[in-house]
Amino acid sequence: MSSPTGAVSRPGKPARRDQLGAIAAGLFARDGYHNVSVQDIAAAAGLSGPALYRHFRGKQAVLAHVLLAGLDEAKLTLDGCTGSDAGEELAQAYAQLAAVVVAWPEFGMLWRRERRHLAQDDASEVRKRAVRIGTPLIRALQNQRPELGPAEASLLTWGALSVLGSISDHRVRLPRAAFEKLLTAIALNTLATDLTAASTPRHSPASAPSLLDARREQLLAVSARLFRDRGFHAVTMEHIGAAAGMAGPSVYTHFAGKVDLLQTAANRIRERLRQNVTAAQAAGLPASDTLDLLVISYVDTVLDYRDLVAAYFAEGHNLPERDRTELRRFQQAFATYWAEVTGAAAPTPDPREVKVRVHAAFAVVNDLAQTGQFSSRPALASELRALMHAVLTRA
Template sequence: MPPARSPRRSSAEDRRRQLSAAAAALFTDRGYPHVSVSDVAARAGVSTPTVYRHFADKQALLFAATQTGVDSFESQTDKALAGAADPAAAVVCAATRLGLADPGATSLWRWSGQHLSDEQNREVVRRTRTVLRRWAAAVAERRPDLSERESMYLAGAVLSVAGSLIDRVSRDDREDVAATVRQLIWRLFDLSPAQAPPLREPAFPLPAGHGRRDEILDAAARLFVERGYPGTGMDDIGAAVGITGPSVYKHFPSKDAILVAIGRRSALRLEAEAMAAALATPDPAARLDLLVDSYVQTITSTPDLRAALTCGYALAENPHATELLDGQRRYVARWIELLQAAQPQLDRKTATTTVHAALAVVNDAVRMPRSTPRPEFAARMAYLVKGLLHA
């Protein structure tokens, strides 16, 4: 029998959990750079010195909040798999509960890496992969024909589907959304990633830029993805293209302006591919497949879209942020409309949940640097996305 905890220790642990939960909510809503320790204190209803009695700094708060999400990941899995007669069904249950219980906390692992230390990242990845292996083993028990790598692909996709629900679940929608999520996860379990066909090349690939401006954008996008937005300075961008930091200002007035230009460039490429798909076929299902291929090609072959997605929070107070966000929403809405046109039986809510879940699979996967370089990676991502979209 474990020793009883002292009241003082229990109180301290409760306070840490309270502060971690407040930090998770704020980081998710505003983005890490736009939250201060005093903001967390105000959200929790305590003084700023109280926060510092429990956490050394804001990064420690982020690590704790991320770990809380992993704690939930582990506990939901333990609860579901304990004595489960059908491990695959247990994973469906665990994933659905995880996504609905606290989607903000469970989504932190998607972007927190660029703000954590290498040691902290290794700990989050180690714990997350340990649970994913348990999910993969449950998948393999149902699908013994799959390789270990295929089972891990599916387990990772399940986590992405579960984590895609943030800001999209109202109290009235919970049961409907839960039913859709369960259906999508079962759909994943029927897929075989090794059977993914080769990915089609873009219909009209955009020409590469050759001027200094494009060189700066290329270098900045790569650095933003590798080091994170806060960890990249104008001097770093200049050095990457062989010029001084002040010389970069001749082309862009600020680092924010560079990120905006990267977002616009990636949006232009996706829009060109969407227009090409519309010209290629009138069939909505076929057009949606073309959009999947172009999206996966874009996000895996260039860093622009990854930089726009992972660093967009930095533009929260930039006047161009609304423009970029509106463009992203219009693009996603095009997918939703095509899905409904291809499957008229789907209502808007189900189609929206399905599209966001499908996009989350590839968006999450490209954040894992060990997966992206594999030659089959892009084709398997497109295959999984299409598998979710097609009933």
């Protein structure tokens, strides 16, 4: 069994560092890394701030401990997988990993959203250990599907891992055994995807802004990229101005501040997603065709607005409370509509399964579109559409 921190379990009471890591992980996942202080972690653990420093040198070290412990446990589970062939080995490996993430669902959020806050040495070590997990999975997939090149096998493998991590994006829960079985099945479906299956051309990107809006659009794009790379709290108006080639105070001519920029980015993506739903509804097509339209428009939106989408999903917790509430309400309604269409196109007895699949499909596209090694693939849009269909509709 796993401890709440994702650390490898040991007989007896968990180590104090693991207990503190579990508390910190919950706070980081709920409030965001920069919104949690050492004092917050200590208080939640019933300690004074200085007492926590006896276990960790600071907040970055706590985050590193949590991520490294989770990766270590994942690696340990993979080391114990010994199938009679590549297919059995993969099935066993993803079943074991599914058990890990179901036991500790926050890990996916911390991996996606918070690892950029690690100290350089810790970030390097986290990357190394992640590669140690991915490499044997990629190799096993190539053994099972020898027609795949290394890049294609890597794309499918990291897509399958995104399926597992997607449970941190929602609160839909099934009984533990059923949840692990479903996640394993979706991950294996992802690995079986025919990457040439979707050939519909991409929609044209949105038209360029007028010259009157060009500076405002530039600042929005620059700020979204900085928020994605550094996190909202690590970016100043001076950083934004410098990246846009202007003095920091001049940014205030176009935006009231960082919050205004984040609100604008979130509103831009929300409106684009709303338009996608409206267009799909207005088409009046059968459920399977409507799902096709939704998949095409979602992939195009993520690829056309990668930085804005990253800010929309990763930094929403930094919006004012009213905006956070509105954002959550829209995201729930958006996912619900997708689940309704998916359920009609590919009926299943348990509507919760459909919701899990929908969130997994979103995670696969969002994660792979943001991963540098895949972002320049010429057929990425087609491949992401094929992956979404595999996650949503495969039995």
